[in-house]
Amino acid sequence: MAQDEKLVFSRPHSLLPVVTNYCPGCTHGIVHRLVCEAMDELDIEGQTVGVAPVGCSVMSYDFFGCDMIEAAHGRAPAVATGVKRVLPDHVVFAYQGDGDLASIGMAETVHAATRGEHITVIFINNAIYGMTGGQMAPTSLPNQVTQTSPYGRDVSKAGYPVRVCELLSTLDGPAYIERVTVDCKKNIRKAKNAIKKAFQYQIDGVGYSFIEVVSTCPTNWGLTPQEAFEWMRENMLPYYPLGVYRDVVADGYANAAEAASARSAACPIAHPEMSEGGN
């Protein structure tokens, strides 16, 4: 670099210099970069273990520079739980797609959340199974045409999409839940902040954090990348509204446990201190 040149943009250290297997226009690349920027800025690459289960991002163990585990379909939160229990001082994250997280792995998703596991889950919701070639996902929209809903998702037969952030926000375990997207610079910045905050909460012991990224799948949607973002903005964002669904710190609590305790204030067995010195 010449003397008067200043480096203003480079590949994050924790994003390995390899070619990914993602399609052109796929948002996985952006989200990978954001995860890695967050890891670099918090200087946690060497203390982080990532879990990548089955889906388009299954091979992300070749892209993320931290230690990585490939997991069975849907089981990443259980695997991450095992890792975190052994390495409580490390940062552990799961990186999952919609079929993985909200269909075959829903039990693991809900229970890791309600246990308040100190892990971070990055959820890529693009409303379709990508790797297997475009089948209907648990988050496919009503009337959305996929390989296995060729006449459009018929909600009278296939039921309704799952809004995961809303569902998880009914639980006491999570500390932080936010839904973001990466369709423009402003939203990418917001998504970056959310991911970084999720890791920071984990480091600070605030509790379980969950970031849903409303994403695209140009290949299986049969659209160009630009059209895909248009379709996403027009159809997905009204169904999956962006925003913070839980933030216990913003609500004035130190952590998820404190927030849960306040929520159950009227329940004596949940509050043994209520009876102490009583009667």
Added chain:
Amino acid sequence: MAEKVLMKGNEALAESALRAGCRFFFGYPITPQTELAAYMSKRMPKIGGTYLQAESEIAAINMVYGAASAGARAMTSSSSPGISLKGEGISYMAGSDLPGVIINVQRGGPGLGGIQPSQSDYWQATRATGHGDFFMPVLAPSTVQEMADCVYRAFDLADEYRTPVMVLADGMLGQMMEPVVLPEPKESLPEKPWATTGHKGKRTHNIVNSLYLTADALEKLNIERFERYEVIREKEQRSEAFMLDDAEIVVVAFGASSRVARSAVVAAREEGIKVGLLRPITLWPFPTKAIEGALSHAKAFLSVEMNMGQMVDDVRLAVNGRAAVDFYGRTGGVIPTPEEVLSAIKDSAKRGGVL
């Protein structure tokens, strides 16, 4: 020497696992392994370990997968229907070369079956616990003492060969009480430089993985793994011989059914029948060398099992047509009586031309 204590089989499994250095237990309630999980839930918090009741058997085995990836000695326990659910995770552990211990306190099947003792998961344990080309060592205790010994050894085997290891017990052994001398607590555990423990900037990243999309690469790994299995077959066969030296009839039985078979062998000897017991302790690798040794004097083999005839396949494979191979079993949770087995021994003796 360590003190003898009176313990339930399930509790001996648990306490011995702790002494083997296991500090991470993930389980899901099921009969008849109940006391094992209860023991772990009581002890783990007192010794700085983790007992976690998972949301399912599937989650439990995947928590073992995660804990093993992070380099810890980890275990799960279940009973037959639950083991079926763990099959996926066990296959992934085998494919990722992860050590870990799985306890199966068997009950009758198929389906929900019953809750009485059974040995009907022999095929599942030794052949097809999950999908894909793999084996795992399977240890079969027959006393409460061996419950303790097998689980202790299972952790060492798992780490040495980087494989899941199963202890195949049954509801009878799990529920019965016997005196046991517990093994000494492990002072140090093996290093695991392959584990995903965070690279700390000091090495390239470790990856735990079973995905290989290139056929040649996957074939190469499977072949390498089977070379390791060959070493296990060569070095790790274990069995017990009882009155076997001159036996013309060789009863082959493991676990609970071997206890009944032993009584029947003693009774048959009293009647002058030259019969002995060959008791496999490793079901995989099957003790083929011991069968080979017995072939010099055996005219017939009789496999006694608490199922419809599963281990008898391995006896036939090892005997390979060189002697008669018979089977006697009760199933569905029924335990055979010594009288029934004695009668089966006499039948085998007649067919073998010994009686």
